[in-house]
Amino acid sequence: MTLTCIAVDDEPLALGLVCAFIDKTPFLTLAGRYSSAVEALQGLHDHPVDLLFLDIQMPDLTGMELARVLERNQTGSAPRIIFTTAFNHFALEGYKVDALDYLLKPFNYEEFLRAANKARAYFELINRPTITLPSVPEPEEEYLFLKVEYQLVRIAFNDILYIEGLKDYVKVHLRKDRPEAVSRPILSLTSLKALEDKLPSRRFMRVHRSFIVALDKIEAVTRNTIQIGAATIPVSDQHKETFNQFLSRWS
Incomplete structure (x- = not known):
């Protein structure tokens, strides 16, 4: 070429x-x-x-x-x-x-x-030619790729605790029991809405204008907050009804 x-x-x-x-x-x-x-x-x-x-x-x-x-x-x-x-x-x-x-x-x-x-x-x-293969069900991905500086970084869904929106960036908070190189929060130049569309809804939920949480990482809830590790995450009025429907399955 x-x-x-x-x-x-x-x-x-x-x-x-x-x-x-x-x-x-x-x-x-x-x-x-x-x-x-x-x-x-x-x-x-x-x-x-x-x-x-x-x-x-x-x-x-x-x-x-x-x-x-x-x-x-x-x-x-x-x-x-x-x-x-x-x-x-x-x-x-x-x-x-x-x-x-x-x-x-x-x-x-x-x-x-x-x-x-x-x-x-x-x-x-x-420019690689597209090859049409017989249609077969694809397994659900267990990870996503985020652009970090000049490279794509693979992040396993299971490692994500919650995601924080910071104006033009998102900050992905990861499990602390991973090696240090992969446990520090990751900054990526994208929007929280764009990231929300990439995440499986059965595992992640938008609970605030600035937060998406991993549902299986929630440790405790109050009327208006979620506890994940040391982080206390607010639940906004806009997302409370959807979150309460999820909570009803805990009862």
């Missing part, structure tokens, strides 16, 4: 280095080089590509602003982005616009190739 790409950077030396790395990589084809995001936007309008190697700090229109424009205005398959920047504090913003990777200047060819290979793996995955 060959990926068409462009490089965008207002620093001539940095732009030349990225272009040289692209030319050196057999599965990448350089379709254009631009010294400003404004020029790149026009070029993408005339000639769509698969991949952008995009600097962030540029005059007039920053790389992050260009990424947001492309995200809002895409009419087909938008190009994927690998950011190149000298400032590591942009990593979280790059995550928010769903960048494939983030190269911190100065980077060498080995680091560039690692990011390019990640892009190739992504495009090979989405």
Whole structure:
């Protein structure tokens, strides 16, 4: 598979280095080089590509602003982005616009190739032919995948105690009897509603605007709260009726 790409950077030396790395990589084809995001936007309008190697700090229109424009205005398959920047504090913003990777200047060819290979793996995955198999019942999944930083993390349903909504993030609280590496709360950039749709309703319940609980981890209840371990979780009026129906099965 060959990926068409462009490089965008207002620093001539940095732009030349990225272009040289692209030319050196057999599965990448350089379709254009631009010294400003404004020029790149026009070029993408005339000639769509698969991949952008995009600097962030540029005059007039920053790389992050260009990424947001492309995200809002895409009419087909938008190009994927690998950011190149000298400032590591942009990593979280790059995550928010769903960048494939983030190269911190100065980077060498080995680091560039690692990011390019990640892009190739992504495009090979989405372009894999669909095979139609006979319809058979599928077993219910016992886990879900959450995007954490730049990777997907598998979380077993049985390890989840409760999930807390924090504005643009969710915080997944896990069992404490697991190894330390998998017992710390996990932060993921998603909404509580999106996560609620992925969880089996027989095992999890939304009890508050900001909380989903694992029903089999409830240790005690009062009129308006749930106890799970050391956590006391409120039950809002909006969800009380549904929760009381569940509680009636305990009686």
